[in-house]
């Protein structure tokens with residue numbers, strides 16, 4: 001077993017841990033910083049973000065872009081370091097950025113253009129990064145910490161790391177492929193912290209609605225809403241994607257946090273899709289207009305032509321027992337009205353969330369009530385800090401989770417270095 005001694009140990013070299021290492025070294029160049037990560041390369045998940053382009057922040061920032069189950073005002077945990085500061089920080093690494101409708105990306109459209117400069121800056125500042133090392137346990141040692149770790153390679157060595165201060169930035173529980181295995185929550189819990197149960201978020205919703213096979217592959221610009229035990233718990237708009245057993249696309253990703261919590265609480269969950277979000281007419285008015293337009297020798301599917309895709313039309317008609325090819329002359333307004341109501345409010349029972357491997361972020365984590373809002377220092381254990389997804393704070397889709405990883409990493413790293421100086 002090898003023994004290593006450092007002043008600040010950072011567990012997790014994701015964006016939060018790397019920012020923390022940079023901030024700590026910039027705050028105090030003499031501070032010894034060791035960053036450990038179980039994956040073979042630092043900043044591993046960043047490469048997959050934004051479909052390989054890295055949507056690193058968003059210029060549109062409002063409190064409702066962030067969720068937490070343990071803080072009433074999760075936005076305050078960004079501590080005033082939001083999109084502009086993240087933008088300047090990443091540009092300061094030499095990365096040229098652009099924004100489209102507020103969504104910020106590197107000009108190269110390559111996530112490596114963000115990941116590598118972060119790693120290089122941390123190393124150039126003097127932080128040591130050790131990859132391929134998994135921290136398996138932590139115990140208090142006097143005023144400091146003793147970390148137990150082992151090399152991930154076959155036959156790898158065990159390590160004992162002694163540190164005066166500890167920063168946990170080891171992410172959540174989604175995507176084992178990126179190093180997540182829920183270790184962060186376990187390590188924080190072993191130090192006495194309360195954990196809000198982890199659930200996948202920014203993922204699809206599974207549905208048991210009959211007839212989904214016909215909708216599979218449909219993409220529709222629509223509005224969606226979520227009802228838990230009949231009460232509205234969220235709404236969103238954008239391109240909805242249907243698969244055989246799921247409701248997907250960004251609007252449903254945005255609702256997945258609320259969906260996860262409602263399902264975990266045992267509530268009956270329903271999603272509503274409006275296929276015509278800009279339509280001013282009521283279902284009755286629209287039906288009358290279409291019946292006046294489409295002759296009675298045409299089919300039921302013809303009545304919906306040009307309103308929704310043919311597959312969505314089939315789904316709605318079949319859902320009300322009407323065959324696509326049924327002639328209109330054989331149908332009454334009473335038969336057709338539920339189909340037109342479904343254009344505006346089509347209900348899908350929601351039975352679950354997409355699996356963690358398909359999620360982009362974890363909801364839940366270290367209870368924010370036990371973490372200082374400015375420095376992200378533990379209120380329970382002196383010298384312990386947190387940053388990034390390990391905390392019970394997740395953002396909506398669009399650059400918000402990386403914003404929080406950068407913002408929290410910079411503040412926690414700076415605060416840890418200040419703590420060590422004292």
Ligand SMILES: Cc1cc2nc3c(=O)[nH]c(=O)nc-3n(C[C@H](O)[C@H](O)[C@H](O)COP(=O)(O)OP(=O)(O)OC[C@H]3O[C@@H](n4cnc5c(N)ncnc54)[C@H](O)[C@@H]3O)c2cc1C
Nearest residue numbers: 012014015016038049050135170171179388389399401402
């Ligand atoms: C496919 C995908 C696309 C995404 N796209 C975007 C996007 O475009 N914009 C956006 O804002 N967000 C996006 N996200 C979310 C974003 O990537 C994360 O929220 C962010 O990376 C969290 O940063 P972090 O540093 O807290 O954790 P992570 O990036 O998860 O880093 C944690 C690190 O800790 C290491 N670790 C874990 N346990 C241990 C242990 N026991 N010992 C040692 N090391 C350990 C892991 O290997 C990992 O490298 C995406 C996520 C995914 C999965």
